[in-house]
Amino acid sequence: MSNQKKTALVLGATGLIGKELVKIISENEQYEKIHLLVRRSIEINNERCKTHIVNFDELHKYSALFQVDDVYCCLGTTIKKAKTKEAFRRVDYEYPIEAAKLAKDNGVETFLIVSAMGADVNSRFFYNRVKGEVEDSLKKMDLPSLHIFRPSLLLGNRDEFRLGEKIAEKASSFLNFIMIGPLLPYKGIHAQKVAEAMANIAQANKRGAAIYLSHEIDKMTTN
Ligand SMILES: NC(=O)c1ccc[n+]([C@@H]2O[C@H](COP(=O)([O-])OP(=O)(O)OC[C@H]3O[C@@H](n4cnc5c(N)ncnc54)[C@H](OP(=O)(O)O)[C@@H]3O)[C@@H](O)[C@H]2O)c1
Known part of the structure; x- marks a missing residue:
């Protein structure tokens, strides 16, 4: 691995995966500067991290911040929080695509994004x-290095309470022992593992596009 220092930009740094990711990469000596694009103020005590409060509807105004090596996109919302399908799509499709365009324009090497298990343009479920759609559009953009992570149910401590996810988490802990063979991709995964896998693959300097399923993400980490 080269000793040359890298720079990164993170979208979604305040989320379950995003927070874990920031913890991991801010301790990685490889990075000399990490820009965090957020919509509200947060406290980060790391001199390599710089927080920027931005209006995500006007991401193009922050194009200069995308002059980095790696862009990590951990953005996402839920239909319940977004209230409308249109608002959901804005966060889960439009913002990541705009970020990828800015990344490409600025010569970013590696774009990493959290998608989800079941992502499928032909799905009858809106979320999937x-x-x-976001995966397909990203693949068509021909980014030098694109890494798409498709976790199953995310495990970890959220600031907010999500009843559906809590029930699924409990069920998953009971059913874990039968999650083998073809059921492996359905096994819940800790947000920290997803973050660790993203950070690891960004250091691998792999070219082209790749998709990682939940059980593959699990194998990409040491913990
Ligand atoms: N939950 C699961 O079990 C699950 C499973 C598979 C895949 N995923 C996917 O994994 C990704 C990350 O999930 P997560 O649970 O870590 O997400 P999360 O905790 O809900 O965090 C989402 C991030 O997106 C930001 N965000 C949301 N709405 C925004 C808006 N309108 N403008 C700007 N920023 C906005 C949030 O900022 P604020 O903190 O300011 O709200 C936060 O930083 C998502 O794409 C999700 O769909 C989730």
Whole structure:
């Protein structure tokens, strides 16, 4: 691995995966500067991290911040929080695509994004369809290095309470022992593992596009 220092930009740094990711990469000596694009103020005590409060509807205004090596996109919302399908799509499709365009314009080497298990443009479920659409659009952009992570149910401590996810988390802990063979991709995965896998693959300097399923993400980490 080269000793040359890298720079990164993170979208979604305040989320379950995003927070874990920032913890991991801010301790990585490889990075000399990490820009965090957020919509509200946050406290980060690391001199390599710089927080920028931005209006995500006007990401193009922050194009200069995309002059980095790696862009990590951990953005996402839920239909419940977004209230409308249109608002959901804005966060889960439009913002990531705009970020990828800015990344490409600025010569970013590696773009990493959290999608979801079941992402499929032909899905009858809106959520999976939007995830499939964002993946497809990203693949068509021909980015030098594109890494798409498709975790199953995310495990970890959220600031907010999500009943559906809590029930699924409990069920998953009971059913973990039968999650083998073809069921492996459905096994819940800790947000920290997803973050670690993203950070690891960004250091691998792989070219082209790749998709990682949940059980593959699991294998990409040491913990
Ligand atoms: N939950 C699961 O079980 C699951 C499973 C598979 C895949 N995923 C996907 O994994 C990704 C990350 O999930 P997560 O649970 O870590 O997400 P999360 O905790 O909900 O965090 C989402 C991030 O997106 C930001 N965000 C949301 N709405 C925004 C808006 N309108 N403008 C700007 N920023 C906005 C949030 O900022 P604020 O903190 O300011 O709200 C936060 O930083 C998502 O794409 C999700 O769909 C989730």
